[in-house]
Amino acid sequence: MVGLGRSRAVAFVAPALVLIGVFLVFPAFWTLYIGVTNYRLTGAAAKAPEVVGLDNYRGVLSDPAFYRSLWLTLIYVLVSAAVGQNVLGFGLAWALRGARRAIRRLIESLVLLAWVLPSSVVAFLWIAMLDRDAGTVNMLLGQSPGTAWLVQYPMTALVVFNIWRGTAFSMMLYSAALSSVPPSHLETARVVGSSTMQTLRDVVLPHIRRHALTNTLLITLWTFNDFTPFLLTAGGPDHRSEVAPVYIYNTAIVGGDMGYSGAVSLVVLLINLLLALVYLRAARAGRSS
Secondary structure, three states: HHHHHHHHHHHHHHHHHHHHHHHHHHHHHHHHHHHEOEEEEHHHHHOOEOOOOHHHHHHHHHHHHHHHHHHHHHHHHHHHHHHHHHHHHHHHHHHHOOOOOOHHHHHHHHHHHHOOOOOOHHHHHHHOOOOOOOHHHHHHHOOOOOOOOOHHHHHHHHHHHHHHHHHHHHHHHHHHOOOOHHHHHHHHHHOOOHHHHHHHHHHHHHHHHHHHHHHHHHHHHHHHOOOOOOOOOOOOOOOOOOHHHHHHHHHHHHHOHHHHHHHHHHHHHHHHHHHHHHHHHHHHHHHHH
C-alpha cells in the first residue's frame, strides 16, 4: 500500500517535474555550458564550439557596455518599479477603499487593462502615442515640430511606460493587504486626531510590511528581467536605453555571440539571487521584530 501510494504521488507530480526540467533546469544548465564556450550562431564556432573556460566571464566583468546596461537597469528598476509602481499602486489602493463600487470597478478595470494586454500591443500603442509627427502626446502638448520622445528621452519614456503598465499588480496586492488592517485601529486613529500620514506610518504600514516586501521583490525581479523595452527602443539610440535583458538579446541574437551572452546571463542571474536574499533577510528581520 505504501509503495502504491508513493507511485501515485510520483505520477501526480511527474508532469510538473517534466515541465520544470524542460523549461527551467535544462535552460539553466545550457546557459552554464555555453557561458564557458565560444559558441556562436554562425560560423565554425556554431558547428564545433570550443571551451574557453572563464574568458567570457573575465570579458563581462571588464566590459564597459555591460556596466552601462547594468546601471540603466538599476535606474529602470528603482524608479519605475521599486518607487513608481509601489507608490502609485499603494496610492490607488488606499484612495479606492472608500470609493463607490462603480467608480472603484471602473478605475480597477482601466488599470488592469494596461496589465493584461499583450506587450506587443501596448508597445505599438505607446510608439504611436509618442510619435514625433502624429503622436497623441505631442498633439496634446501642441509641440510643433513634435518631440521625438523615444529618441530624445528614451529612459524617461521607458520608466513612465513601465509604471503605467505594471501598477495594476501592486494595486491589487495592496488592496488585499489593506483589507487585513483592523477597521477598529483605523477608527481609533481617526478619533484621536491622527493625520493621514500618521495613520499610514503608525497603523497601516506595520500591518502590511510583509506584503510591501513581497510586492517590492516581485516587481523588482520582473522589471529587472523585463524585455518589453526592446519593443519600444531596441536599446537605442546609441545604447542609451539598453537595459540588461536587451543587452543580452543584442549580444546573442544581433551580435551572434551566444557564449558571451551566456556569461552575461549567469551574472544577471546571480544579481537576481542577491536581490532575493536581501528580501529574505529583510522579511526574516520583520518577523523577529
